[in-house]
Structures are given as C-alpha cells and as structure tokens.
Amino acid sequence: MKKLLRLLLPVLTLSLCLAATALAAPRTLTVATDATWPPMEMVDANKNIVGYDIDFLKAAAKEAGFNVVFKNTAWDGIFAGLDSGQYDAVISSVTITPERQKKYDFSLPYIDAGQILVVPKTDKAAKLADMKGKKVGAQIGTTGAFEVKKVAGLELKTYDEIGLAFEDMAAGRIQGVVCDEPTAIIYALQKKEYKEKFKIAGKAFTKEAYGICVKKGNKDVVALLNKGITAVKAKKIDQQLKKKWLK
Numbered sequence: 001m002k003k004l005l006r007l008l009l010p011v012l013t014l015s016l017c018l019a020a021t022a023l024a025a026p027r028t029l030t031v032a033t034d035a036t037w038p039p040m041e042m043v044d045a046n047k048n049i050v051g052y053d054i055d056f057l058k059a060a061a062k063e064a065g066f067n068v069v070f071k072n073t074a075w076d077g078i079f080a081g082l083d084s085g086q087y088d089a090v091i092s093s094v095t096i097t098p099e100r101q102k103k104y105d106f107s108l109p110y111i112d113a114g115q116i117l118v119v120p121k122t123d124k125a126a127k128l129a130d131m132k133g134k135k136v137g138a139q140i141g142t143t144g145a146f147e148v149k150k151v152a153g154l155e156l157k158t159y160d161e162i163g164l165a166f167e168d169m170a171a172g173r174i175q176g177v178v179c180d181e182p183t184a185i186i187y188a189l190q191k192k193e194y195k196e197k198f199k200i201a202g203k204a205f206t207k208e209a210y211g212i213c214v215k216k217g218n219k220d221v222v223a224l225l226n227k228g229i230t231a232v233k234a235k236k237i238d239q240q241l242k243k244k245w246l247k
Contacts, residue, residue, distance in 0.1 A: 028067040029221065030087040031057060031212075034075040036161040037139075038186045039245045040093045043072070052182070052245040053091045056110055057212070059237045060228025076140060076160055079104075082213065088221055093180055095143045095208040105218060106211035107225040111238070114204025115144050116181045118166075118188045123175060126202045128154070134175040137165030143208060144178040162187075170197060180208075182246050 033041045033049060041051040049070045061068040071087055082090055082104070093113070096106050117136075119125050128136070132153035138144035140158035148156045157174055159165045165177045166187045177187075181204045188198040212229075214221045232238050 026066050030069045031089045031091050032071045032073040032078050032087045033092045034078055035072045037093050037183055039182055052241055055241050057091050059232045063231035064224050064228035066224050090213040093210055094213050096211040104213045105216055105222050106213055108229050109209035109211050110229050111210050113180045113208050115147050115178055115206040116184045116204045117201040118177045118184050118198050119201045121199045131176050136176040137174045138178045148178055
C-alpha cells in the first residue's frame with residue numbers, strides 16, 4: 001500500500017497544483033461594442049478597436065483583476081446578442097435609462113454625456129424645436145432618436161451607423177443630426193470632410209450617464225465591473241483618458 005501511495009502522490013500533487021492554478025486564473029469577460037461611435041469606440045487604421053470606452057474598460061479590468069475581450073457588434077443587434085449569451089456585457093456609450101433598467105442590469109455610471117444637435121453651417125437653428133418641418137437623423141435605438149421623437153413636427157430618419165446620418169446631411173437629404181456631444185464634436189469640428197460644412201447648434205439638451213450593460217441578475221459580473229470602475233475613478237485614470245480622447 002505504501003508503495004502504491006508513493007506512486008500516486010506525485011500524480012495527486014500535480015492534479016492539485018493544476019486545480020489551484022485554474023482557480024486562480026483571472027476571469028475573462030467578452031464585451032460587445034459597436035465601434036462606429038468616435039471617439040468613444042471606433043476602429044483605427046490598423047483595424048484595432050479603440051476609444052475612450054475601450055481604454056476605460058481595459059483600465060477597469062486591470063484594476064479589478066479580470067481580462068476583457070472586445071467583440072465589434074452592430075448596434076441594432078447588440079442587445080439581442082447579450083440576451084442570447086454571446087457575450088457577458090455591452091460597453092458602447094449605452095445611456096442608463098429607466099426603460100433599459102427594466103430589462104438589464106448596469107454597472108455604476110462611468111461617464112456623463114448629453115445629446116446635441118448638428119446642422120449645416122447655413123442653418124439658423126439653435127435648438128431641436130427650431131427644426132420643425134425638417135428631417136433630422138439619429139442612430140436607431142439611441143437616446144438621440146428618442147429625443148427627436150419627442151418634438152412634434154420633426155421627421156426622424158434613423159440609421160444603423162451615425163456616420164451614415166452625417167453622410168446624408170452632407171448630401172442634403174436631411175437637415176440635422178442628433179447624437180452624443182463627444183461624437184458630434186468629432187463630426188462637426190474635427191473631420192476634415194465636414195468641419196467646413198457643419199456646426200453644433202446650441203448646447204447639449206440632455207444629461208445622461210453611460211453604464212456597462214449586463215443580463216438581468218448577473219450580479220458577479222456587475223460586481224467585477226463596479227470594482228474596476230471605482231478604482232479607475234479613485235486613481236483619476238478616467239481624467240487622463242478624457243484628456244486623451246475628449247479634448
């Protein structure tokens with residue numbers, strides 16, 4: 001018996017070591033993002049997914065001790081993919097709204113934003129109500145589209161990607177675009193093909209908070225995300241990222 005134990009002992013020791021290693025391995029979260037919303041999430045010249053949201057979640061993952069893999073996913077199917085378990089979470093400039101909270105859980109808010117109107121430089125509109133009788137574009141299913149719907153007399157035209165809305169405005173097919181302020185700044189003030197054509201009309205007219213969206217009841221993922229978000233804010237890493245992406 002002793003001889004048998006001496007033979008089995010190395011095997012048992014190796015098994016225990018492997019089990020311990022597996023238990024200690026950091027968790028990997030697969031996170032979907034619609035990388036068509038600069039500067040928050042986009043694809044760079046090297047086809048890498050980059051942006052404020054991406055850097056923020058990478059920093060949060062480092063602080064909380066988990067790995068993250070990003071999956072570029074079209075906005076119109078991004079929540080359906082979460083529902084079916086194709087990924088663990090969504091970070092894609094998702095505004096925390098009461099309607100979405102009924103169906104999903106959210107992390108702590110990680111940044112504030114607001115909706116803003118972009119128009120051609122020749123247009124005198126200063127606010128959304130000034131656009132009555134005109135066509136206004138927004139990405140489908142976004143809070144920007146919801147805000148346009150609230151104003152009587154506007155014709156809402158929705159798009160799968162916000163860049164297509166700006167293309168339509170440049171072609172004269174619509175007269176305004178509503179989107180998040182950081183994205184409006186990119187299209188109206190920085191893109192060389194548009195900055196001589198478009199302007200931002202007035203100020204942001206909503207105050208919203210972005211959160212990372214997960215399936216209802218997925219408390220362990222929410223806890224991991226919140227641990228990372230809290231640490232990133234405490235160390236003011238988010239301020240560094242704002243200077244990098246939003247200034």
